[in-house]
Amino acid sequence: MQRKPAPRADVVFASMDRFDRTYRLYTLFSSGREARSAASLQADLGCSRATLMRAIAELRELFGTPLVWDAHSRGYRLDGVAPRVQLPGLWFSADELQALLLAQNLLSGLGDGLMPEQIDALRGRLMTLLARGGVAPQRAAEALRILPLGGRSCDPLIFRRVVATTLAGRRMDIRYLARSSGQISTRQISPQRLVRYRDNWYLDAWCHWRGALRSFAIDAIEAAQATDDPAQDIPQTELDAYFGAAYGIFAGPAAQRAVLRFAASRARWVAAERWHPAQFGRWLDDGRYELVLPFGDPRELILDILRYGPQVEVLEPAGLRAEVAARLRAAAALYAADGVS
Incomplete structure (x- = not known):
């Protein structure tokens, strides 16, 4: 079977431009009753007179828009007697259609x-x-492809319950697995917002058991049930201050500051990356790049540092430098039998 050739780009965009122009023309007329001259309509639409006439014909013939020529005002207007019509369905401009594609x-x-x-x-x-x-x-x-990496599977039923309970502003009883310790706890929480972070879903919530804000990986929630009690509402400013201060997914105060120095071979990439909203970077004379950022819990930051191996050095603080060095020595020890020292 012969494959139908794909439409040429100029044909596709011409169709979208025509769609956009018809929509904009309808908007110009529906926003007021005054007559509009052909010249003013051409200026607003940025088109020729022939193109304007085609757009007017489309509004009249395809959509029944009551456009009439007002000889006294020398312009086009909506008929004040005929019922005003709406374009069928949802209409979008060309730019909005491209956003829909994304x-x-x-x-x-x-x-x-x-x-x-x-x-x-x-x-x-x-x-x-x-x-x-x-x-x-x-x-x-x-035309566009999204490649998720490292995502963990959520139970669809639990995910729907979390979304519905969060939107309803209700408390929720959950059974939660802490992967770091393997312990399972039962607690009541007041959901605040869902967060998509590194291809995984998290729930920022007030934990009534701990009496504090916590972030829960939704894939680690083993059971969830909404209650009839209203959720405790936490102001967005407080949520942002707690969850956005430290590095990565680990919330809390950013009590420390990391200073990282990247080799010149990686400097251009790192300089263009956003590791933290409050980061600061500077170029060194020899082409290396120094990055300074706040952190609290160092676990995620350490993993990100280790990705760069010998192309990054931790300068401060001493505790973070020692922990990264220990991890690198332990990794090298796995290959000691191969003559790696």
Whole structure:
């Protein structure tokens, strides 16, 4: 079977521009009753007179928009007698359609295995809207790709309960597995917000058992049940101050400051990266790059430092430097039999 050739880019964008122009023309007329001259409409739409006439014809013939020529005002206006019509369905501009294309692909990566019926239904609607704008469904699926890495699977039922309870502003009883210790605890929490971080879902919540804010990995919640009690509401400023101060997913105060020096071979990449909102960086004369950032719990920061091996050196604090050095020595010991010293 011969494959149908893909639409040329200029044809696709021409269709989207036409769609956008018709929508904008309708907006110009629906925002007021005064007559508009052809010249002023051309200026607003940035098109030729022939293109304007085609757009007016589309509004009249395809959508039944009551546009009339007002000979006295020498312009076009909506008929004040005829009932005003709305364009069918949801209409978007060309830029908004391109944003929908990105959103459609993000949905494919963010909701893998979670709320599949709802995600598929929404994705189908987005594809329909894109098709209206001249974007072929197959092209929309292939043009952008999201590659999740290191994501852990969540129970779809638990995920839906967490989302519903958070949106409803209710407390929730959970059974939670702490992977660091292997211990399971039962506690009541007041969900505040869901966070997508490094391809995994987390729940920021007030823990009534601990009497403090905590972040829970949703994939580590083994059971969840909403209660009838309203959740304790924590101001967003307080949430941001607690969860955003330290490094990575570990919340709490950022009591320490790490100073990292990267080799020139990695400097350009690191200088363009955002490790923390409050980071500070500077170039050294020999091409190396020095990065300074706050942290509290060092576990995630250590893992990120170890990714760079010999291309980064921890200068401060002494405790962080010693811990990274110990990890590197332990890793090298695994290869001692191969003559690695």
